[in-house]
Amino acid sequence: MKFHIIILLILVTFSGCVSTTAGRSGGAADTGVLTRSEMESAAQEISNEIGTTFRNRGNGSIINVFVALLPTKNDTSEMIDTDIFDYALVDELRSEGIFTVRPEDRDTAIEEMKFNISGLAEESLSLGEMKSPNYFIKTVISESFYRRDSHRIMEHTIRVELRSVETQLVVWSDAKTYTKKLAKRDNDVTW
Numbered sequence: 456m457k458f459h460i461i462i463l464l465i466l467v468t469f470s471g472c473v474s475t476t477a478g479r480s481g482g483a484a485d486t487g488v489l490t491r492s493e494m495e496s497a498a499q500e501i502s503n504e505i506g507t508t509f510r511n512r513g514n515g516s517i518i519n520v521f522v523a524l525l526p527t528k529n530d531t532s533e534m535i536d537t538d539i540f541d542y543a544l545v546d547e548l549r550s551e552g553i554f555t556v557r558p559e560d561r562d563t564a565i566e567e568m569k570f571n572i573s574g575l576a577e578e579s580l581s582l583g584e585m586k587s588p589n590y591f592i593k594t595v596i597s598e599s600f601y602r603r604d605s606h607r608i609m610e611h612t613i614r615v616e617l618r619s620v621e622t623q624l625v626v627w628s629d630a631k632t633y634t635k636k637l638a639k640r641d642n643d644v645t646w
Contacts, residue, residue: 487533487609487611487635487637488533488534488535489533489535489596489611489613489633491539493611493633494539494540494543494613495539495540495543497540497613497631497633498540498543498544498546498547499543499547500631501544501547501613501615501629501631502544502547502548502550502551502553503547503551504627504629505522505548505551505553505592505617505627506548506551506552506553508617508626508627509551509553517551517552517553519589520552520553520554520589520590521553521554521555521556521586521587521588521589521590522548522553522554522555522556522588522589522590522591522592522617523555523556523557523558523588523590523591523592523620524541524544524545524548524555524556524557524592525558525591525592525593525594526541526559527540527541527594527595527596528594528595528596529596530595530596530597530598531596531597531598531611532598533598533611535596537594537596540594540596540613541594544592544594554586555592556586556587556588558588561585564585567580568580568582587620588620589619589620589621590617590618590619590620590626591617591618591620592615592616592617592618593615593616593618594613594614594615594616595613595614596611596612596613596614597611597612597614598610598611598612599612606636606637607636607637608634608635608636608637609634609635609637610632610633610634610635611632611633611635612630612631612632612633613630613631613632613633614628614629614630615628615629615630616628
């Protein structure tokens with residue numbers, strides 16, 4: 456008898472988790488997600504604004520600016536492929552004359568250089584050529600839900616900060632917000 460009660464409690468717990476998750480995301484897992492087009496558009500607008508910031512600081516030109524792009528943080532209940540935004544931002548910054556450094560790849564590059572100078576490689580790399588960033592770019596994608604005129608609304612915000620490596624001061628920041636009215640489905644959990 457105790458065994459049946461324990462199994463029943465486990466089933467109730469797991470089924471409760473499923474409906475809680477659906478309620479938290481507002482039932483929008485497949486209707487309100489940030490699109491590739493929106494992320495690429497945001498990357499283009501953001502890189503243009505960052506380019507303008509550096510041109511204003513450098514009397515109209517961008518010289519020796521290296522930016523460390525930290526991986527974008529997905530602070531939403533959605534499965535957003537943040538690499539789409541990161542790769543688009545790298546491409547757009549490059550077109551502005553701003554070069555990016557990926558800090559997470561530095562250890563791999565150092566290991567390759569160690570192998571290269573071991574004498575086992577055919578051609579040698581020149582050491583001391585790695586670029587150190589002047590600035591960090593930190594990006595967070597967040598979401599919020601609210602109601603307006605009996606419609607459920609989802610907002611995704613892409614928030615970007617450009618920080619000086621030397622001072623850790625934020626020298627530029629911006630946010631791009633995308634708003635969507637969520638479609639009601641028959642099996643929706645309401646909030």
